[in-house]
Amino acid sequence: xxxxxxxxxxxxxxxxxxxxxxxxxxxxxxxxxxxxxxxxxxxxxxxxxxxxxxxxxxxxxxxxxxxxxxxxxxxxxxxxxxxxxxxx
Amino acid sequence: xxxxxxxxxxxxxxxxxxxxxxxxxxxxxxxxxxxxxxxxxxxxxxxxxxxxxxxxxxxxxxxxxxxxxxxxxxxxxxxxxxxxxxxxxxxxxxxxxxxxxxxxxxxxxxxxxxxxxxxxxxxxxxxxxx
Amino acid sequence: xxxxxxxxxxxxxxxxxxxxxxxxxxxxxxxxxxxxxxxxxxxxxxxxxxxxxxxxxxxxxxxxxxxxxxxxxxxxxxxxxxxxxxxxxxxxxxxxxxxxxxxxxxxxxxxxxxxx
Numbered sequence: 383x384x385x386x387x388x389x390x391x392x393x394x395x396x397x398x399x400x401x402x403x404x405x406x407x408x409x410x411x412x413x414x415x416x417x418x419x420x421x422x423x424x425x426x427x428x429x430x431x432x433x434x435x436x437x438x439x440x441x442x443x444x445x446x447x448x449x450x451x452x453x454x455x456x457x458x459x460x461x462x463x464x465x466x467x468x469x470x
Numbered sequence: 471x472x473x474x475x476x477x478x479x480x481x482x483x484x485x486x487x488x489x490x491x492x493x494x495x496x497x498x499x500x501x502x503x504x505x506x507x508x509x510x511x512x513x514x515x516x517x518x519x520x521x522x523x524x525x526x527x528x529x530x531x532x533x534x535x536x537x538x539x540x541x542x543x544x545x546x547x548x549x550x551x552x553x554x555x556x557x558x559x560x561x562x563x564x565x566x567x568x569x570x571x572x573x574x575x576x577x578x579x580x581x582x583x584x585x586x587x588x589x590x591x592x593x594x595x596x597x598x599x600x
Numbered sequence: 601x602x603x604x605x606x607x608x609x610x611x612x613x614x615x616x617x618x619x620x621x622x623x624x625x626x627x628x629x630x631x632x633x634x635x636x637x638x639x640x641x642x643x644x645x646x647x648x649x650x651x652x653x654x655x656x657x658x659x660x661x662x663x664x665x666x667x668x669x670x671x672x673x674x675x676x677x678x679x680x681x682x683x684x685x686x687x688x689x690x691x692x693x694x695x696x697x698x699x700x701x702x703x704x705x706x707x708x709x710x711x712x713x714x715x716x
Contacts, residue, residue, distance in 0.1 A: 581628035
């Protein structure tokens with residue numbers, strides 16, 4: 383059972399990563415997109431996605447360890463994973 | 471697939487807009503929205519007294535339009551709403567308040583509706599925070 | 601069979617309404633006999649600290665809500681061990697401490713999650 387976490391606040395990344403399993407994924411949205419600067423996100427082996435509009439709005443480059451999704455992709459991700467936990 | 475969408479943030483929050491766009495994408499993808507449930511500051515999305523600046527997106531109006539266009543079940547948690555001054559006519563009368571600011575298509579109800587939606591849906595997605 | 605729901609409560613007792621509103625979701629689920637669990641994490645573990653005095657700040661005393669969990673058939677009550685340690689809190693009487701890996705497995709067990 384894999385779950386997808388929506389990660390919004392910047393500071394939430396380390397706390398949330400502690401409880402992510404290797405098969406889980408994180409979707410960075412809103413200010414969570416700044417997490418693309420956070421090297422900790424790539425070390426755990428968790429798949430990282432970022433909502434395209436939030437990356438674009440903030441002019442953030444997409445690193446090779448993350449994938450960008452639009453809203454249809456966001457919907458699909460929520461179905462690809464068994465549940466979604468929004469980390470406020 | 472069936473989605474239950476819970477919104478915890480007000481209309482001016484980017485997360486409410488994000489929930490709206492997600493909901494639109496769900497429907498565009500041919501899926502069903504079992505219920506929209508507004509809780510915490512999400513109840514403010516249902517207020518009919520919000521005034522968005524003309525050069526800004528009117529998210530509250532767009533929520534209303536989405537609910538009307540697709541005949542969605544738009545439920546606002548009554549306890550959270552009362553606490554925040556979002557009242558329909560019945561509650562405004564009950565509590566002797568000078569005005570009501572919630573009307574159709576929104577319905578005030580309890581947290582049981584959130585649980586009911588979660589049970590019926592394949593996915594429960596929450597939106598909140600900034 | 602009913603879908604199970606885990607509510608993760610991350611806010612301190614009186615930093616806005618989140619702590620109370622998270623518990624309200626849990627209790628409402630209990631009232632409908634749904635399989636509900638609650639995990640206190642990050643500042644949410646402060647809700648479990650003993651001898652707090654809500655009246656001193658004219659706030660709602662959440663300890664009654666916490667005590668009601670059992671009455672509503674909600675026995676799955678957990679606290680993040682790491683969060684407790686970070687905040688100098690001892691093991692709470694009313695929640696089972698879990699380490700991070702156990703929390704990951706806990707979240708796996710539930711069909712749905714709400715974090716407030």
